Amino acid sequence: MRIEDLKTPCYVVDEGKLEENLRVLKRVKDNTGCTILLAQKAFSCFAEYPLIGKYIDGTTASGLFEARLGKEEMGLENHVFAPAYKEEDVKELVKICDHMVFNSFSQLEKHKDSLEGVSVGMRINPECSTQEDHAIYDPCAPGSRLGVTKENFKEEWLPYLSGLHFHTLCEQNSDDLKKTLDAVEEKFGKYLKGLSWLNLGGGHHITREDYDLELLESCIRHMQDKYGVKVYLEPGEAVALNAGYLVTEVMDVVDNGIKTLILDASASCHMPDVLEMPYRPPLKDSGQPGEKPYTYRLSSCTCLAGDVIGDYSFDQEIKPGDKLYFMDMAIYSMVKNNTFNGMPLPSIAVMDQTGECRVVKEFGYEDFKNRLS
Numbered sequence: 410m411r412i413e414d415l416k417t418p419c420y421v422v423d424e425g426k427l428e429e430n431l432r433v434l435k436r437v438k439d440n441t442g443c444t445i446l447l448a449q450k451a452f453s454c455f456a457e458y459p460l461i462g463k464y465i466d467g468t469t470a471s472g473l474f475e476a477r478l479g480k481e482e483m484g485l486e487n488h489v490f491a492p493a494y495k496e497e498d499v500k501e502l503v504k505i506c507d508h509m510v511f512n513s514f515s516q517l518e519k520h521k522d523s524l525e526g527v528s529v530g531m532r533i534n535p536e537c538s539t540q541e542d543h544a545i546y547d548p549c550a551p552g553s554r555l556g557v558t559k560e561n562f563k564e565e566w567l568p569y570l571s572g573l574h575f576h577t578l579c580e581q582n583s584d585d586l587k588k589t590l591d592a593v594e595e596k597f598g599k600y601l602k603g604l605s606w607l608n609l610g611g612g613h614h615i616t617r618e619d620y621d622l623e624l625l626e627s628c629i630r631h632m633q634d635k636y637g638v639k640v641y642l643e644p645g646e647a648v649a650l651n652a653g654y655l656v657t658e659v660m661d662v663v664d665n666g667i668k669t670l671i672l673d674a675s676a677s678c679h680m681p682d683v684l685e686m687p688y689r690p691p692l693k694d695s696g697q698p699g700e701k702p703y704t705y706r707l708s709s710c711t712c713l714a715g716d717v718i719g720d721y722s723f724d725q726e727i728k729p730g731d732k733l734y735f736m737d738m739a740i741y742s743m744v745k746n747n748t749f750n751g752m753p754l755p756s757i758a759v760m761d762q763t764g765e766c767r768v769v770k771e772f773g774y775e776d777f778k779n780r781l782s
């Protein structure tokens with residue numbers, strides 16, 4: 410099936426692009442000897458885990474369910490970090506994860522006797538904000554709950570730890586990693602020498618065109634050489650950046666002073682980051698409003714007045730039945746969608762290197778009903 414023939418709405422994962430990204434990540438691994446994990450919270454499309462597992466080393470999870478998915482579907486190295494763990498979850502996690510990262514010494518103390526066979530880490534907070542654009546994604550904002558600050562670090566717990574973990578970046582380049590590492594070294598360097606690993610988290614936009622790979626590699630080598638630690642990276646976005654689409658059909662055109670396309674895809678339900686981040690997703694064959702002759706506001710079938718994806722312009726008039734293709738829709742899309750308004754969930758398809766598409770999952774009424782009672 411070709412992408413034009415898919416029933417909409419549908420997320421399409423582009424395996425050619427995915428593999429291009431994976432080759433870049435593999436090169437970083439080969440050049441430095443670091444270990445790279447998929448952060449599943451960005452992209453849990455497990456149909457692609459066998460492919461991803463050919464290039465990188467495993468998965469990381471935000472809790473039990475993602476950890477189970479990583480274990481079941483990739484079955485390689487499996488890490489987990491959560492701000493807090495339930496006792497019953499820890500019992501499961503220690504069986505399926507090789508690394509567990511804690512967010513506080515109180516959590517470590519609570520679970521310390523259940524961690525046999527697991528490499529234990531502590532998330533640190535280097536208190537080094539490197540971004541202003543997306544405040545909700547800044548774990549280094551004052552008072553942030555994420556990671557132990559230098560002031561709260563308890564040296565007496567070091568014997569329980571094998572590694573440190575930080576995650577402070579979001580869609581950033583390696584210059585910001587460098588700054589962050591300077592802060593990490595200054596505040597926590599003295600603890601690193603006795604430890605066996607350092608996890609640099611995610612948010613590294615490694616597969617973006619302008620990303621400075623050389624600086625990333627020199628950062629990794631520096632930490633390895635100076636402290637003798639194994640370095641982990643756990644990108645989410647970078648794995649599937651620009652490797653997916655959301656295909657939608659135009660259902661109606663409403664003009665109450667603004668020409669508005671009613672789509673069968675919704676920002677609120679199917680691309681919530683558009684409203685949460687917020688951002689205007691790239692759309693194939695479109696321009697900024699007014700740039701091309703026909704400008705429309707793109708909206709959806711939900712009752713939320715603000716369920717607006719953005720304003721776009723086109724070379725030709727858009728009519729009901731036309732298909733539109735949102736770009737870069739593999740990440741933070743299918744993992745975050747919902748059935749608000751009883752909206753159907755988009756199917757998931759994969760497109761192979763020849764452009765042939767295969768639907769790997771369809772959703773229906775039961776998926777809406779089963780999460781309610």
Ligand SMILES: *Cc1c(COP(=O)(O)O)cnc(C)c1O
Pocket residue numbers: 448450451490576578579580610611612613643644645646647
């Ligand atoms: C979100 C997250 C990641 C992945 O971040 P990306 O921005 O998708 O690369 C990695 N590690 C942790 C702890 C995270 O919270």
